[in-house]
Structure formats: C-alpha cells, structure tokens
Amino acid sequence: MNKLLLREKLLEFFQEDLGFGDRTSQWMFSNERSKATFVAKESGVFSGEMVLQEGYKLLQEDIKWTLLKRDGDALEVGDVIAEVTGPTTDILSTERVLLNLVQRMSGIATLTAKAVEQLVDSPTNVCDTRKTTPGLRMLEKHAVTCGGGRNHRLRLDDAVMIKDNHIAQCGSISAAVQRIKERAGHMMKIEVEAESLEAVKEAVEAGADVIMFDNSSVEEATEWRKVVPSHIVTEVSGGITLETLAEYGKTGVDFISIGALTHSAKALDISLDIVEED
Numbered sequence: 001m002n003k004l005l006l007r008e009k010l011l012e013f014f015q016e017d018l019g020f021g022d023r024t025s026q027w028m029f030s031n032e033r034s035k036a037t038f039v040a041k042e043s044g045v046f047s048g049e050m051v052l053q054e055g056y057k058l059l060q061e062d063i064k065w066t067l068l069k070r071d072g073d074a075l076e077v078g079d080v081i082a083e084v085t086g087p088t089t090d091i092l093s094t095e096r097v098l099l100n101l102v103q104r105m106s107g108i109a110t111l112t113a114k115a116v117e118q119l120v121d122s123p124t125n126v127c128d129t130r131k132t133t134p135g136l137r138m139l140e141k142h143a144v145t146c147g148g149g150r151n152h153r154l155r156l157d158d159a160v161m162i163k164d165n166h167i168a169q170c171g172s173i174s175a176a177v178q179r180i181k182e183r184a185g186h187m188m189k190i191e192v193e194a195e196s197l198e199a200v201k202e203a204v205e206a207g208a209d210v211i212m213f214d215n216s217s218v219e220e221a222t223e224w225r226k227v228v229p230s231h232i233v234t235e236v237s238g239g240i241t242l243e244t245l246a247e248y249g250k251t252g253v254d255f256i257s258i259g260a261l262t263h264s265a266k267a268l269d270i271s272l273d274i275v276e277e278d
Contacts, residue, residue: 022093034088040075041269044110047146048102105143106268112147122249131259177206221251
C-alpha cells in the first residue's frame with residue numbers, strides 16, 4: 001500500500017470529520033491522558049494495521065500505539081487488536097474515522113477468507129473487481145489480499161479489458177482486439193469479456209491474453225474452458241455466490257472474480273474502549 005497516498009487520504013478523512021475541532025472532547029478535557037484498546041466484537045480476519053500506524057503518526061508525537069494483530073490474522077470475540085495511549089482528546093477525536101476504516105477493511109478480509117475457503121481444494125483463485133467505494137479502492141483491494149484473495153486490475157490504466165459495450169461499438173471482438181494491439185505496448189495485457197462459446201473462440205483467435213466467461217453457468221464455463229489454450233488465462237465472473245463458488249472452482253478456470261467482496265461486505269464489529277492504565 002502506498003504510504004504517502006494513505007496519509008493524504010487519512011488527512012482528508014480527519015479533516016472531513018473534525019471540521020474546526022471536536023467540540024465535545026475539547027470542551028470536556030484538557031491535559032488528561034488515556035489508554036484505549038481496539039477490541040473485536042465478532043470473529044473474522046483483521047485488516048488495517050497500516051491505517052492505525054499512519055493514522056496515529058499524523059498526530060502529535062505524544063501518542064503511542066502497539067499492534068497486537070497483523071493484517072490477515074484471525075480474530076475471535078474479545079481479541080485485542082491494538083492498544084493506544086496518549087491525550088484523551090486525540091484518541092477520541094480520531095476514533096470514528098479509524099474505526100470506520102478498520103471495520104470496513106476487516107469485513108472485506110473476512111468475506112474474502114470465506115470465499116477462499118470454498119476453493120481450498122481447487123487451484124482456482126478468488127479475485128476482486130473495480131466495484132469498490134470511490135476514494136477507498138486502495139484500502140479495499142488491500143483488504144482482499146489480507147483475506148487471501150487476489151487483485152484484479154487496480155485501475156483503468158492497469159490493463160485492457162474489452163467489455164460488451166466496447167465490442168458492440170467496434171462491431172466484433174476481433175476488431176476491438178486489433179485496435180488495442182495497434183497501440184498497446186508489449187507489457188499491457190488484454191482481457192476480453194465473452195458471453196458465448198462463439199465469443200470465446202473468437203477471443204482466442206484474436207490473441208487475447210485473458211478471457212472472462214461472463215455470467216456463464218457452471219456447465220458453460222466447463223465447456224468454454226476446453227477450447228482455450230493453456231497459455232491464455234481464464235476467468236469467470238457474474239452472479240457467483242459463496243454457495244456456488246465451489247462448483248465454479250471445478251470448471252478449471254484460473255480465476256473467479258467477485259464484485260461482492262468489496263461492494264457487499266459487512267463491516268466487522270470492532271470497538272475502541274477506554275481502559276485503566278496498568
């Protein structure tokens with residue numbers, strides 16, 4: 001994860017929440033100090049250690065923190081994730097932003113881990129999509145990796161992905177791929193979205209590097225995979241759930257991309273509790 005970009009994001013988030021200052025904490029406390037702990041209220045997978053580290057680094061040097069869990073660690077109810085000591089106003093003023101991010105990321109990591117578990121007996125990998133929250137993509141995609149998943153392209157400039165609307169505008173898969181090949185460098189991968197066996201065959205002939213079987217059934221994905229040479233990466237996507245994941249893992253595709261990992265993950269319940277100092 002890009003630390004400089006993360007700091008910029010955290011500054012933006014803190015400024016959005018703080019405004020001209022936390023009236024409640026500032027008017028109640030002056031020089032008081034506190035110790036607080038981040039505690040898991042439900043089981044799952046933790047993600048967000050860098051958020052806590054960089055978040056507290058942005059505050060005054062007088063605040064100290066200790067991480068007891070690392071990204072990808074399993075959490076049980078009652079586990080202490082981190083401890084922080086310092087000015088009470090700083091701890092309370094930054095509580096909501098840090099909790100929101102860590103809860104969101106841990107929820108994504110937890111859901112991803114459940115998906116990965118469904119494919120434990122398959123060589124197929126789980127990956128995310130670009131269906132992320134604007135402004136949080138870096139964090140959400142990092143959370144997917146904490147749960148054992150892989151990242152699909154990070155941004156539009158990361159790789160070429162020819163979808164149905166591109167194909168419709170160009171007239172055919174072959175024409176679309178040819179246009180890209182005339183301009184793309186040798187390091188740029190080209191993925192083609194295919195919705196039928198005929199489209200898969202056309203993508204193979206056109207020289208695609210990756211072929212996505214879009215909204216295919218398990219039976220269709222199994223058959224379509226047979227006509228794709230081994231040097232071309234295959235992916236299936238669209239409407240796949242935790243309940244159907246294992247069956248899709250038997251199709252022989254290399255990747256299964258699931259938008260729900262980021263757009264539908266439930267935040268993991270984590271709290272920040274003020275405690276007595278030892």
